Amino acid sequence: MIQGLSPGALPDAAESPPIEQEEWRENLNVKLICKDCQEDPPNLYEDHASGDVECDTCGLVLTQRNIDVSSEWRTFSNDDQGGDDPSRVGDGPNALLNGAQLNTSIAFGDGGMRNKELHRAQNKSNLDKGNKQLLQAYKQIGALCDGWQLSSAVSETAKHLYKDAEESRLFKGKSNEALIAGCLFLACRRNSVPRSFREVMDLTKVTKKEIGRTFKLLESFLMNKDKEAKHKGAAVLAGGVVAFDEEYKGSGNANPSELCNRYCSILGMDQRTSNVAIALANRMTATGALAGRSPLSSAAACIFMAGHLMGQPKSPKEIQTVVNVSDSTIRHAYKLLFNEKEKLLTEEIRSRGVDVERLPKP
Ligand SMILES: [Zn+2]
Known part of the structure; x- marks a missing residue:
């Protein structure tokens, strides 16, 4: 048994300390050396192309199939800028936004006046206005759900409802706040954590009447959408593909x-x-x-x-x-x-x- 002793202390033979379950630690005393040359310190060379570690003195391969932990992209680190590495890895596409978000944006920073002008010109011609509005609405929904400490499932449902409603253009006449309140109310119900109209009104400051109207409209819109989807589903089914069959049931009265x-x-x-x-x-x-x-x-x-x-x-x-x-x-x-x-x-x-x-x- 190995005992840890502080410098100068003598091992106590009479009573051995209780063996404690020690935290696992990597043994840093293990050293990789070439078994032929037995050089210490070893003269090793890591070949990234083949994934081997070789002895640089005799050429013996010590380990194979090493995992390359360096970055998999080339970094053009701008020594003159001192900025962060322009990594080309971004988020995956967000289903809640339009398009695949694979567009290019021109950076504002370096490059003098030209760059600034380009950046401004691109911003002006930006076709992503819809996405900006969506993002704004999602932010609002997220904040409201946080205020009520609702689970992320509810806020995701509300965001999806909002996107569907927004795309349908049926709610053009409604204020954005009313639509958000309606989506939130329906999302709560669909996730079996219902809130009353009055509670939604207290939170969103949209009148009860308006929330009710939006909610009714939302429900009829979802019912129609479901019917259409079923139509399509039947057509697909005839083609031999399994249909996506999830019916939207009116949520009826709160339980x-x-x-x-x-x-x-x-x-x-x-x-x-x-x-x-x-x-x-x-x-x-x-x-x-x-x-x-x-x-x-x-x-x-x-x-x-x-x-x-x-x-x-x-x-x-x-x-x-x-x-x-x-x-x-x-x-x-x-x-x-x-x-x-x-x-x-x-x-x-x-x-x-x-x-x-x-x-x-x-
Ligand atoms: Zn060697």
Whole structure:
């Protein structure tokens, strides 16, 4: 066993230090030397063309197939400029932008007045105006999604929706902000993290009415697009190629059970209570209790009921601040739920430790 000792210390024979799992480290004491010449320091030569390491004294090949780690492009390092290497490796094409982005742009920097003029002339004739606008919109969508801490899946969906809508030119009359808000609203729904119109309004400062209108338009546009795609798909299928068959289903109304989880979490209720609220919401949808009520007020009523059932009651006032429906609406919806409670509270829900006696009379 090898012991690490500080200089001047004596090895302690009586008690050996506990063997600790040491961090892996490269052994830098291993040296590559020519086995014929045994020269130290070795006189080695790396042949990049063949990938060999040879002894420069006798010519023995020591290793083969070395990986060349130097840059694979030629660098014309501009000694006079001191700028960075003009590497010719860029990003892959971005599907969210138009074209393949393989265009040339004239650098502004060196080359005197001519270069500046060229740069300006190219900029003026730039056909990439559309891309600039798209980039601007993507930036806005990204910022909004960050503000809500939404996953990148949502922001990607919103960006794709925006691009499709922008290309269709159906939304010329709409303001850019409204279109972005509509895309964001739909993207949230499609990723099962729905937000209410009011929440989108608070974030984007676009009126509820405008968001709703844009959303309706977006949905009908996507439905039509899907029908066209299906037409094309059928034609392709006849040609013997597998069709791309993904139907766009209208997102319909927001599902109260999807809303429950998030609102319960904001209200600081535990997961068991939130699960009961979700189960109640699902049951409510199945039995048709509260049919015709808005998803928000239905969700609020389920949360109110679940809170009482699980001994973590929240007042309608507290729920109101989170869900954004008035407390009288919540009370009224709860009254309807309470009357249906025999149908709602299945054995499965009762087995989760709920106490029906705790429910307040509406
Ligand atoms: Zn040698």
